[in-house]
Amino acid sequence: CSVCEMKADCTRSERRSVSVPVEDLGLLEEVKMYNAGEEYCEDRKKRARIEPKQGEMKNLHGLKRAKYRSLLRIKTQAIMTAIVVNLKRFVKLLNLGENSECRGLSSTT
Numbered sequence: 001c002s003v004c005e006m007k008a009d010c011t012r013s014e015r016r017s018v019s020v021p022v023e024d025l026g027l028l029e030e031v032k033m034y035n036a037g038e039e040y041c042e043d044r045k046k047r048a049r050i051e052p053k054q055g056e057m058k059n060l061h062g063l064k065r066a067k068y069r070s071l072l073r074i075k076t077q078a079i080m081t082a083i084v085v086n087l088k089r090f091v092k093l094l095n096l097g098e099n100s101e102c103r104g105l106s107s108t109t
Helices: 022-036 038-060 071-102
Strands: none
Touching: 022 038, 038 071
């Protein structure tokens, strides 16, 4: 690394070095350009909405560990978990709608 022109980008340490295979340098540059672009910012915004639901499915609904061994059954478990989470959200939205009408906050009044 001492002779590499990319040493400053890889590591700040004098003793430790990080090696990147030559064939991966092109991919590394693509990732850096993607991370600096506008598309990356848009994708981060989407992730901010999705990740909490994935965490809920993992931590509260059993997707942390598969219950079955077959790929078909694991996919079925994941789909059923997603259905449950969506149903919970649907019920919550229905309850919010009912509560707003009870309080006189309906748009028809």
